[in-house]
Each structure stands twice: as structure tokens, then as C-alpha cells.
Amino acid sequence: MDTSLLVIQTLNGLQLGLLLFLVASGLTLVFGILDFVNLAHGSLYMLGAFFCATLTIWLGSFILALLISLPITALVGYLVERFVARPLYTRDHLDHVLATFGLILVIDTLTHMIWGPEGLAVPLPDWLRGQVTLWGDTVVPTFRLMIIGAGLAAAGGLFWLVNHTRLGMLIRAGASNRTMVSALGIDIEMLFGLVFALGAALAGLAGMLIAPITEANIGMGNGIIITAFVVIIVGGIGSIKGAFIAALLIGLIDTLGRSFLDDIFTLFMSPTAAENSAPAISAMLIYIIMACVLAFRPQGLFPPKVR
Amino acid sequence: MTRRTLLTIVVMVLVGLLPPLLYWSGNAFYLDLATRLVILAIAATSLNLILGYGGMVSFGHAAFVGLGAYAVGIPAHHWLYGGMDAIATTSGYVQIALAVGVAGFFALLTGLVCLRTTGVYFIMITMAFAQMAYYLILSIEEYGGDDGLVIDTRSEFNWISLDDPIQLFFLAYVSLVIAMLIVRMIVNSRFGMVLQGAKGNPERMATLGFNVYVFRLVAYVISGAMAGYAGALLGNFTTFISPEMMDWSRSGELMFMVILGGASTSVGPVIGAVVFIVLEEFLSHFTIYWHLPFGLMLMAVVLFARGGFVGMLTKRKDR
8 A cells, every 4th residue: 555545535534525425414403403304415516517517618717606606505505495395294214204305306407408418528727727736746726725715615614604603503502492583582483494505505415526537427416415414414413513524534434435445355365355355345335334323323323411 | 986996907908919910910119119219118117106106206216227128138039149157047027037136136236226315315316326236336347338329139938939020019018917916916005005104294194103214115126126017018110229228317207107198106107108109209290399399298287187097087186
């Protein structure tokens, strides 16, 4: 195992973890505060990618496109809350799941109609296209560093928003006792809409950041949503801190498992056996971790204190 | 005879008679459609046992179906290309036993973990485990990975040949009737009473001295095994299997059938499967974007019409 590869894969794992956090934090916020299961959260991630891709092509600037796509994705999130989620708050989770499953089909098909079946590549400006030499022969693409930076900034911003602002205080209050919050004269429906829009913007941001690497494509949301579920189950549903730690954990384990598991296996089994079993085990690794966490702590690693 | 029993009989007679009659009168296509319908109805019936009667919202049922299909495909693959002598066979009995066994065992392993939780956790965890099965099959290159696996030889039985579409249809149909009877028998037994009681109020059942976890686990394993059987039939029907069969949108479609048809009724999942197949076939004639009206309809049903088709047709007021 050489160090350079290990560093690069660790950075890749960190990047995946931060993107997972952006998706999972919205899910966990919406669930923790609204008690609503939104399967279509992955579709917002996908929409963010498509908005950003189209605007980048129109405007010729990725950064500008990203800044404009954020409020658009938030608006879509708000509309989803207003017309799909809001009538369902009083229903059970089964209805949430079915309705948002229908919503996924609708959003995916509309995306297919508007943008076609092919993926949409996002051209990057020259200054993001290069590579950065960390030391010696350890080279990483500039853009991946930018994803990590933007992910950390968004995570920091979210912590600040939730823990140190009036809005964050209301969000936390709404999570622990929504009746009391509305009795104190807070427009709880507006608050719910804002939370949904915030979650959508965070998921959209993740989509926008990954789009230049993977292209914006139709299946992307449905792939990440399950991993985001694993993250919030491991972290404890409703906990942002838990989502952050679990997202980094899952991102690192998944990435490192896929690259190094066969090397680790050769330490105690024949190379052929390792080569055959490693892909299968690494594909299951994060789910096995989820099962282990659940076996000992069914409520997740960091369950929210008040519920 | 109650209206619901009448409805069940009418639906089952129509599903059993119409397709063969159309087939013999020269419309072979409808028999294919009906065979798929009946197989999906078996899977939906198995889901109904835990979702409808047991209140366990499993969003990973397609994984059992997929595992069942691979339990036919993998032995057939080895029989043709060598390797893994222990399971290389085209014998239908062995394959069906494998399908039921593997799916049931997977249900036991995952059930042990996911039944420790309830509510949203349960929904997400069943989804995650199904995704695990999906990635597992995807990662094994020998069985085609993403490209899927062609089943060159269908399961072989003593008296029937599944290469004959009409025999395959009747095998599926008889299986569906038996599956419905088994579920009905389970539901009306003492075991089923506890299961339904635990759906309404698990604490009360626990206080009455029943270990709810064990009851749910047994139901979950039975349901998974039954879905594995449906998967074995599906593999024989399509003769092509791929990890896509385990995709979570397939699980969503099964849930759609149970809920839309009418959960916790025998005939509900069958009606749901009929509606699903008819919609898919009808809508995809008009547009390749048939998922759009399908999705809108699903949302409309959840938002405005509750109780499913059986509820509408038998006008039960007590929901």
C-alpha cells in the first residue's frame, strides 16, 4: 500500500462523506422537525445538478450557476412541502413513503422529458480544472479540494445556523415541541416550509458539487438516497451532529473499503480468494456496519436528546 | 356470502379463465401479460402478510424476489458452464427449494436486525438491506453483474414443462391461489391474531405475554420465503434476470399493488397487480413517459382516496 494512494483515497472518502452529509442533513432535519419521511429528497439532489448544469452552459460560469441554482432548488423544496408534504403531516409514515415515491416517478420523468435520457456534463472553468500537488508525487484535482472546502463550509454554516441564530433556535424548538412553538405565536407552517427549503438547498448543493465529476444524470438521486438513509440511521435520526459524524464514517469506510479491502484480505487468505470476495464484501460493508450499530444501539450513535 | 368473498371469487375466476381463453383464441400476448401479473400478485400477497396484516412497512421486498430468481439462474448457469457442482442443476425441485430457502434465510438474517426497530427506521432499514442485496449481486462478475444473467434452461419438473406458456401460467395461477390460502390460514390462526394484534397495539400483546418480536420475525421469514418462490417463477418466466429486479422502485411497485388494491384483504394485492399491469401496459402505449401519470395517480390515491380498490368496491365504512 503506498501512502500517496492512501492519502488520495482518504480525500475521496472525505469528499463522499461531505456530500452524504449535505444530503443526509436535509433528510434528518425534515424528519426530526416535521416527522416526515421524504423519499424524494434524492430527486432534489438530482434537480440541483441539472439546474446547475443548464445554467453553467447558459451563463458560462460554474460559480454563478451554482449561486443561482441554490435558491431555485430551495423553491422547488418549498413547493414540495406546500403541495405534497403539508397535507400528509397528520398521516402515518406509510402514506409519506407512497406519496413521495410517486413524486420521485414524477420528477424523474419530468427530468427525462426536459433534459433527455443522456447525462448532462458540466464544464468547469480553467482554474478549477487543474491539479494541486500536495507533496512529492501526491497530486489531487483542484475541484475535489473545492468540493471538500465547500462541503465543510456548508456544514459549518449549518451548525452556526442551527445553534447560534434565532431561526436555528426556532428549528430546535420545533423539533422538541411543535405545539408549544406555535402556541408562542410562531408561524409553524412557515417554519416547516423554510426547513424543507433549506434541506432541498443542501441536497441540491451536493448535486451541484458532484455534477462536474459524474455529470447530471437521472438515476443519481435514487443511488444516494439509500446511502443517506444508512447515514441517518447510524447517526441517529434527527441529529445533525450524528449525521455529520456518520456521513464521514460511511464515506471513508465505503471508499477505503472499495480500494483496500482486497489488500487487507490477502494478509490472511490466498490472493485469489481475496480478489474474489473483496468486491462483494466491500459492496456490503456500509450495510454490515449499519446492522452492527443497530444491533447494539437501535436508536443510532447520537440520538437527539429531546424527543 | 359477503361482498368481499364474492369480489374475491369473481376476480380469481376472471384472472384464471380470461388469459387462457384469449391465448387459445390467438392472442398469445395477453397470456404473457397475465403470467407476469399472477407472479407479481404472489409477491404482493406475500408482502400483504407483513405490510397489511402485520403492519410492517417493508420497502425491500423486491430483494427476496430477486434472490429467488437468482436461485434459479445461478444453478442453471453452473449446470451449463461448470463450476460449483454442489448446486449445478436444472431440477425445478432443487431450484425452488433453494429460492425459498435463500430468500427465507436472508429474511431471517435481516429480520433479526430490522425488527428491533419500528416505524421509519424499519422502512429505511429494509430499503437499505435490499440495496445491499442489489449491490452484492451487482458485484459478482461471474453472474453478469450489471448486465444480468440469461437463464438458458428453465426449471425442469416431472410432469409439466415450463417452456409451454400455458403450463407456466397455470403453475403460477395455482401457486397464487395456494399462496392466498396460506396467507388466509395464517391470518385466521392464533399466530395471525397475535400478529394483527401487535399491529394495532404491540404493548398490549407484550403485556398479554406474547413475544411480539418472535411473532413478527416468523411472519417476516414466511413472507420473504414466499416472495422468493415468486422470484423463482419470475426467473422462469423472463429467462433473463438482472440486479435491476431488486431495485427499490420494484419494491415500491409491490407496495403500490398492496396499498392500491387494498391492504389486509386476500384479493387486494391481486387487484393491485391487475391495476398495475393494466396501467403500465395501457399508459406505455401512449407515451414512453408513462411513469408520469403513474406517479401522479399514486400521489392522488394517497392524498385523496384511502382504503384502496377493495375499500371502494365493498364500501366499507369502518376504516
